[in-house]
Amino acid sequence: MEEIHKIQTGISTFDEFSGGLPEKAIYLITGGPGTGKTIFACMYAYFGALKFNEKSMIITTLDSREHILRYMKTFGWDFEKLDNLIIKDLSKIPAAEDFGSSILFNRLMEAVVEAEDEVEKVSRIVLDSATSVISLYTDPIRARRDLIQLTNLLRRTNATTIITNEVISTVHQMEEYLVDGVIRLSLIPKADEFIRMLQISKLRGSNHPMRQIPYKITGKGIELSRQTL
Numbered sequence: 001m002e003e004i005h006k007i008q009t010g011i012s013t014f015d016e017f018s019g020g021l022p023e024k025a026i027y028l029i030t031g032g033p034g035t036g037k038t039i040f041a042c043m044y045a046y047f048g049a050l051k052f053n054e055k056s057m058i059i060t061t062l063d064s065r066e067h068i069l070r071y072m073k074t075f076g077w078d079f080e081k082l083d084n085l086i087i088k089d090l091s092k093i094p095a096a097e098d099f100g101s102s103i104l105f106n107r108l109m110e111a112v113v114e115a116e117d118e119v120e121k122v123s124r125i126v127l128d129s130a131t132s133v134i135s136l137y138t139d140p141i142r143a144r145r146d147l148i149q150l151t152n153l154l155r156r157t158n159a160t161t162i163i164t165n166e167v168i169s170t171v172h173q174m175e176e177y178l179v180d181g182v183i184r185l186s187l188i189p190k191a192d193e194f195i196r197m198l199q200i201s202k203l204r205g206s207n208h209p210m211r212q213i214p215y216k217i218t219g220k221g222i223e224l225s226r227q228t229l
């Protein structure tokens, strides 16, 4: 059997838990608001660039570039210091359609093509978030058609992609069967507080733990509980 090469996300406790992610694939981070999707995705890009010197591109559709830079500084990470980390800001693209696809979708496709054309190829792509792209469609068939086009284009790049997906309604979901892996983040009520839980619910080409693991978001970002690793 051929061994699939796995990459480390750079989120050390997640890498210990998962054993890494098979490369050149597309992963979805899914969860409700405030579960840590943006932080997870940004850590993946940042540590990829910092620790492994892999060129990374964050395509942000919700938060502006300035917002991301300021937000990540609250963890002590200076994204501007890394010249192998690119932030493509699509947060100001008008929510309009153009020849049946949203303008945002077309700009997103252009950004992925640019990632491929970079002199030094982009190894890590982050799309935060798919929800803001999908929710612009009134026609679910069109949304699906464009999502298939997007995942096909991402597969042609040599990058490993993380896409975030906000769980708000069942109508505007990123289709989980289109991706190679799904990581679920959730807030579970327990006594008088919520606990954060992470679960890998799909990972093609790899044996992966099925259990839920508690995690925290601290001044150092996302940390999975070491006791249960």
Ligand SMILES: Nc1ncnc2c1ncn2[C@@H]1O[C@H](COP(=O)(O)OP(=O)(O)O)[C@@H](O)[C@H]1O
Binding pocket: 031, 032, 033, 034, 035, 036, 037, 038, 039, 040, 074, 075, 217, 218, 219, 220
């Ligand atoms: N600097 C910080 N220190 C500790 N926790 C933080 C910090 N910044 C954000 N958080 C926590 O992370 C949550 C938001 O995470 P985020 O990744 O932005 O969520 P989303 O899943 O909506 O993208 C906040 O609700 C808060 O609990």
Ligand SMILES: [Mg+2]
Binding pocket: 037, 038, 039
């Ligand atoms: Mg977010």
